[in-house]
Amino acid sequence: MAPRSTAQKRLLKEFQQLSKDPPPGIIAGPVSEDNLFTWECLVEGPSETPYENGVFPAILTFPKDYPLSPPVLKFDPPLLHPNIYADGTVCISILHPPGEDPNQYERPEERWSPVQSIEKILLSVMSMLAEPNPESGANIDAAIIGAGISGLKAAETLLSSPHISPEDVLVIEAQDHIGGRLKTSDSDQSKLGIRYDLGASWFHDSLNNTVLNDMINDGLLDLNDDVYFDDKDVQAYSSSGEVPIVDEKLNRVVEDIEKFIELYFHDSLNIPDLSLEDIVLKFFEKNEKFLTGIQKQYCGRMMRYLELWFGICWDKISGKYAIMDHQGRNLLNKKGYGFLVENIARKISESSILLNSPVKRIVRNNKEESKRVRIETTDGSKIYSDYLIVTVPHSILALDSSEGIVWEPKLPERMIDAFNSIHFGALGKVVFEFDTIFWDNSQDRFQILADDNQTNLSNKLTKLPPSFTYPAFLVNFSRVHNTNGGSLVILTQAPLTDYLESHPNQAWEYFAPMLQKLSIDPDAKKIPAPINTIVTDWTVNPYIRGSYSAMYTDDDPSDLIIQLSGEFENCGISEPYIRFAGEHTISDGAGCVHGAYNSGIREANWILSDDGLIDGSRIC
Incomplete structure (x- = not known):
């Protein structure tokens, strides 16, 4: 056997000491006698903390020159904590290299030195769990706020560079799931086994749709089974009949x-x-x-x-x-956009996505660390990054600081004006499933006209309006999916969307008289009630607040794109390392999935170019 190195001797001695007198709540030791440089640890969660009654596994990885240099401690799986990176790596002073802090935040005696020990590291970690230090947050190269399609595509594009690792990128999402305004229901929500897209459903602009082309080229779509041109001439009805x-x-x-x-x-x-x-x-x-x-x-x-x-x-x-x-033409995505979200997410490390973390503040010119941007979440975590891509919906950007994200310093007035130069809509959906099909199942879609002479249509609804107040557009999913039972997906507009999403149990009461007109049985006095109803919740979701950008009378769509796209000089934010992506930041594909997708690619490529990385090659 080869003689042990200084590092191995030190590690073996510390293991013997820990085995003889282990500190409370900690178990640690090498993975094997042949590998003293990798240790497995179990850390007990301190009492009266969110980690109480938990036992958390971690890995200690030691450098060959230990104890001259500190080890790396990583929780696996990662813990949600302001001093732990998304991949589980712990960020505390004792694990930082010895010497002066280049950011002048830590004193030299707080950082690593050869007199420190594994026991002191683990005790410091337990103390960190008991008393988080948000002033010493984790640092990353690129932060992305929002795990919708633009944010996920930006992260995937960045990580496709061989010089970018999962530790360099963090996607920060307010909700407990990814996808943003792309949401495909689970099949168990349906009595017919159908997965419905509750957000976007179509590949719009099918002659020039990047998402459609990428999915076809990657073998993710079967053109015979996964898509459908549902554009047969629509059959229309009014309160008087066909x-x-x-x-x-x-x-x-x-x-x-x-x-x-x-x-x-x-x-x-x-x-x-x-x-x-x-x-x-x-x-x-x-x-x-x-x-x-x-x-x-x-x-x-x-x-x-x-x-x-x-x-x-x-x-x-x-x-x-x-x-x-x-x-x-518009091509219905039968497979569901959830599949696209899942496919992109598989290319992003789980450690690079932080869920349940609403952002409350963005400091544009951070002075606390060497990184240029500081992002603060509602749980007190601080994340420092060199680049930031903001992909939250326009409906969130337009909120004032008392309700939305606080910017320090405040955003320029030209950007605030741009936020107010365009509005956002509330396109919702109501799904009705039936035991039987009572309509003409040879039709792709139906249009039900509103009654004439309606006034004050946009006023907020305080009670259910009479049927036929608002028109309806119906997609016949029984034909699309060839089901035994009946399925109709109905699109709704504001303010009806807002009301029904707050009162989903009243959806059938509103639509029943309208759907009665579709009945192919002239003697049927009453159509069957649905066996299942699904209503979207976009307007009651505080992180969405509607659907996508919409043009009110006198709105100007160009100003918001000019201020947020980063493609126009002397416009937008003064810090070029803060970028914006999303369907509201792009002209081609505005309001569409492929527009948001392309904007994510655009901003990721800008960062790679600015950072000296183009097509995976470093520019020297």
Whole structure:
């Protein structure tokens, strides 16, 4: 046997001492006689702390020059604690290299020295668990606030560089799960075994959709089974019964209304904006002579389908930005976006994602540590980073400091103005499942028109409105998934979304008279009640507060993108190392999954470029 080194002799001696007289609540020793440089530890949680009654395993890894240099202690699995990195590594003074602190925070006698011992380390760790020191938080290279699709894609892109390790990146998420506004229900929530996307459901702009193309190229989508073009001409109903769309050429008139709106605002950028409701009225005033009575009766109400795009009512929707130029058809994602979230998350170490950690403060020019940014969470943790990507929804950014994130120093007024230059909608969903299918199952979708002459549509609802007050857009999931029972997914808009998400037990009462119109049995006086109801909760979730960006009358979508995209000089935040991502920060794909996804890639690549890393190569 080769003679033991100085480090091995020291470690063996300390093990013998710990075995003879172990400190209370601690067990520690080498993994084997052949490997004295790796120790397994069990640390008992101190009483009267959140860790009480727990026993936490940890690994001590010693350098070959021990005791000249300190070991590394890592809890496995990691603990949630302000002085523990997301990967479980402990950050306390006694484990820091000997000598002067370059940040001038710790005194030399507080840091490691050869006279320290393993027993002192473990006792210090127990003390740390009992009395966290948020002033000495963990340090990382890049922090990402928000584990939605833009935040996850940013983290995955950063970690794809061979020079970036899981210890360098931390995704901080307020909720107890990842995905943000992408949320696929569990199959056990369904009586029919269907997993529903309660957030985004479609691959929009299918001719130019990065997410769709990436999933196809990675073999994650079976184009025969996982997607469906659900764009058969919609069948429409009103409170009077089926609407004669084909015979009365109603879709042709709707197309004329849309073209009229485009031409009206195309003449000059300075034309004052009008609500969608008002610009539709202008169309009828100018073109009434060309329209039949049936066309005048239905076509204006049919234009309210756009409420189920923006998540707001047509008396609020900007006429100028109501008509969108789509780059391809809309492809329904039958597999669910939860699969995309899970696939990206598998490429990110669990230790790089910190859940249940709402951010309360961001210090833009941190002075406490060598890192440039300090992030503080509501539990008192402090995280220090060189780069920060903020991916929280626009609805959270727009909150003032009393309700949302506190910025120190305050954000520039130009950014505050940009937050207020655009609004956000509340696009919700109601899912009804039935034992039987009582509607025409050959149809992909249904549109149920609201009654005419509705006023004050955007006012907050204090009670359930009469049926047919707001239009509904229904997707026939029985056809999409070929189920035995019936399944209808209904899109809702504010303020109906807000009310139903707060009162989900009233959803059937509102929609039952509307769905009655779909019945293919003319003698049926009453359609069957659902066997299961699922209602989204986006507006009651304090970390979401709605769906995505929406254009109110007189809103300007460009200003927010200019201030947050980082692509325009002398705009946005003055600290270039603080970046923003999300569907509200990008023009191509705004409000869509692929827009958020691309914005995450954009910001991660900016950091890699700024840090001297491009395509995995360091620039020298």
